[in-house]
Amino acid sequence: MRRVYLDHAAATPVRWEVLEAMLPYFSERFGNPAAVYDLGSEIKDTLEEQRARVARLVGAAAGEIIFTSSGAEANNLAIKGAALANLKKGRHLIVSAIEHHSVLNAARFLEKFHDFEVTYLPVDQHGLVDPERVEKSLSPATVLVSIQHGSNEIGAIQDIDELAGRCRAQGVLFHTDAVATAGQVPVDVQSLQVDLLSLSGPGLGAPKGVGALYFRDKLRLVPQIHGGIQENGRRGGTENVPAIVGLGQAAALALGELDAKSRYLARLRDNLVAGLKERVPQIHYTGHPLRRLPGHASFCVEGIEGEALLFMLSRQGIYANTGSACASKALKTSPVLTALGIAPDVAQGSVVFTFSQDNQEEDVLYVLEQLPPAVERLRSFSPVWRKKVAAASGA
Amino acid sequence: MRFLNECKADATADLVYRVCPMHLLEPVDLIKDLKQGQVLEILTDYDGALEDIPAWCAKNGQEFLGVGEDEAEDFYKLYIRKLH
Numbered sequence: 508m509r510r511v512y513l514d515h516a517a518a519t520p521v522r523w524e525v526l527e528a529m530l531p532y533f534s535e536r537f538g539n540p541a542a543v544y545d546l547g548s549e550i551k552d553t554l555e556e557q558r559a560r561v562a563r564l565v566g567a568a569a570g571e572i573i574f575t576s577s578g579a580e581a582n583n584l585a586i587k588g589a590a591l592a593n594l595k596k597g598r599h600l601i602v603s604a605i606e607h608h609s610v611l612n613a614a615r616f617l618e619k620f621h622d623f624e625v626t627y628l629p630v631d632q633h634g635l636v637d638p639e640r641v642e643k644s645l646s647p648a649t650v651l652v653s654i655q656h657g658s659n660e661i662g663a664i665q666d667i668d669e670l671a672g673r674c675r676a677q678g679v680l681f682h683t684d685a686v687a688t689a690g691q692v693p694v695d696v697q698s699l700q701v702d703l704l705s706l707s708g709p710g711l712g713a714p715k716g717v718g719a720l721y722f723r724d725k726l727r728l729v730p731q732i733h734g735g736i737q738e739n740g741r742r743g744g745t746e747n748v749p750a751i752v753g754l755g756q757a758a759a760l761a762l763g764e765l766d767a768k769s770r771y772l773a774r775l776r777d778n779l780v781a782g783l784k785e786r787v788p789q790i791h792y793t794g795h796p797l798r799r800l801p802g803h804a805s806f807c808v809e810g811i812e813g814e815a816l817l818f819m820l821s822r823q824g825i826y827a828n829t830g831s832a833c834a835s836k837a838l839k840t841s842p843v844l845t846a847l848g849i850a851p852d853v854a855q856g857s858v859v860f861t862f863s864q865d866n867q868e869e870d871v872l873y874v875l876e877q878l879p880p881a882v883e884r885l886r887s888f889s890p891v892w893r894k895k896v897a898a899a900s901g902a
Numbered sequence: 903m904r905f906l907n908e909c910k911a912d913a914t915a916d917l918v919y920r921v922c923p924m925h926l927l928e929p930v931d932l933i934k935d936l937k938q939g940q941v942l943e944i945l946t947d948y949d950g951a952l953e954d955i956p957a958w959c960a961k962n963g964q965e966f967l968g969v970g971e972d973e974a975e976d977f978y979k980l981y982i983r984k985l986h
Contacts, residue, residue: 592919595976729919736927740920 510824511870515710515802516659516687516861517828521753522712528756529714532749540746541737550748557755561719564758565685565704566695573720573728573738574751578686578707579609580731581720582653584742585682585703586613588728589651590623593680597648598623603636603655603665604846607684610653624648630846633795634663642673651680656699657688660830660843660859661794662803664688671700680726686710686718690761691800692769696721708750711757712863717750768864772802775862775871779804782875787882793847793857802862805830807849810892811885813857819881825874828859852891903952904968909981911943912936918947918977925951926958929982933964936984941967947977955980 521529532553538546540554559569575581590600602614604627617623626644628636636654645652652674657664671681682703685694689706696704703726707718722728734743761768783790789809808816813829820827830841844854860874886892913936915928925946933942944955952969959966959982970979 725916727916727918730921733921736921736924739928740917740924743921 508824509873510826511866511873512826513860513862513866513870513874514826514828515863516859518715519709519712519863520865521714522757522760524760525713525753525756529749529753532752536748540748541735554746554748554751557751557758560755561706561758562721564689564694564762565706565721566697567721568724570739571696571721571724573722573741574746574754575718575720575742576716576744576747578684578705578718579607581686581705581707581718582607582609582682582684583613584720584728584731585705585722586610586651586653587617587731589680589682589703589726590617591621591729592727593650594621596650597646599626599646599648599650600624601626601628601641601644601649601652603628603630603653605630605634605658605660605843606653606655607659607686610655610684614653628654630663632847633798634658634661634793634843634847635795635798636665636670638666638669638673641670642677645674645677645679649677649679651682653682653684655684655687656694656704657685657691657800657803658794658843659687659803659861660841661805661847662799663794664692664798664800666798667699667701671702675700675702687800687803690757690765690768691772691802693765696723702726708754708757711754711761713753713757714750717747717754719754764864769801771864772862775866775868776802776804776860778868779860779871779874782871783878786875786879790882791849791853793844793849800861803859804861805857805859807844807853808856808858808882809853810889810895811856811882813855815885816856816858816878816881819885820874820877823877823881825877828861830857830859903956904966906968906970906981909941909943909967909970909979911981912940914943914945916945918945920946922948922950923954926954929955929958933982933984938984938986940984942982942984943970944980944982945977946980951978951980955982 538550540551558572562569562572614625674681680702683701684705686707690711702723704721732743791807793805840851840854917925956966965983967981
């Protein structure tokens with residue numbers, strides 16, 4: 508049976524060139540970068556080279572990058588670290604309603620344990636945050652605004668330079684979660700006008716367990732992992748050297764391939780979207796139609812459960828997602844789809860496809876062949892769908 | 903401890919919220935780039951720096967000028983003059 512993997516937002520295989528670069532750091536180059544002898548100082552030099560490579564991917568200086576264990580940790584360090592470092596200014600934080608859980612729950616932590624007031628901004632039907640609304644929500648007590656660059660659930664890419672520019676003009680720090688966009692579209696901290704930016708390894712073809720935070724030069728952050736002087740005293744814990752080497756290698760590869768990759772992924776995505784719209788009635792493309800991740804196609808299919816469709820697709824060797832694993836496992840309607848104003852019964856039919864360069868046009872054709880009959884079969888079991896069809900036909 | 907009302911610095915090491923012993927490591931690097939007679943300012947929220955920085959100066963033959971007072975801030979400002 509053909510195997511078509513289209514869940515790259517959830518997990519991506521480590522690229523061979525990345526794995527190859529990492530391997531020596533598990534064995535012969537095992538030293539601790541903090542050690543004073545050459546086995547350590549060589550590793551320290553390697554770490555700094557990777558820092559420069561990651562910095563280049565986002566248009567930053569090497570000294571503005573902190574390595575972390577994940578995108579989630581980078582988000583936590585950005586939000587809690589910057590908020591707690593600026594308590595003198597105030598205790599107001601602004602985030603969008605469709606942020607990743609590592610942003611939303613970091614904000615809730617500040618609400619619960621540090622008396623912060625958090626403004627959760629709504630989004631429009633395409634998932635975009637209104638810059639006017641952000642500006643109106645700012646107050647003298649606002650210490651930080653955090654709005655994701657791209658959504659891994661609906662693919663929408665925010666107008667970050669506009670949003671962040673308005674905050675900068677008011678002297679308010681701005682963080683963006685670029686886990687979904689780094690390596691997919693150009694990400695430049697200067698043109699985006701952000702003070703903090705998170706990214707992670709897996710989206711770049713690096714392993715899980717590594718991420719990075721960009722922080723604008725000299726910005727103060729309260730460490731969230733207390734330990735030694737690693738990461739210049741900003742994040743304790745001996746660095747995960749092999750994974751960081753993987754991240755550096757993946758960042759360098761991503762930078763060189765960005766344009767061609769974006770075009771290739773967008774072509775696959777557009778063919779899938781056009782094909783499914785043609786073949787499946789009552790299917791809704793979620794997120795913004797144009798401002799979106801190149802390899803990301805998300806839909807709500809009326810009259811079915813997304814989980815059931817995933818199960819049927821997986822039996823045909825097609826692997827996709829419903830968007831938010833946490834929400835779907837808890838059998839809750841996705842808060843992101845709810846924020847778009849999608850009715851709960853429609854949101855239940857969420858299905859998300861995320862491509863990588865490993866996918867081919869034949870993969871799209873295979874999905875177009877397999878998905879429509881699967882939807883039809885699921886709908887045939889659904890009394891709600893049958894009633895809906897009968898009502899529409901006037902029966 | 904000597905307190906200073908005002909002290910002009912030629913370089914600053916901002917170590918606020920950065921863990922011990924960064925308050926010793928980064929100034930050592932920065933002072934190398936200063937000329938003789940120039941002043942390094944160290945910003946830190948680490949209480950131990952009040953002992954460690956004067957002790958480091960005494961041991962290394964640099965002049966500890968004192969601690970700057972700034973009630974609006976909740977961190978210390980320490981000043982070192984490079985003697986050699």
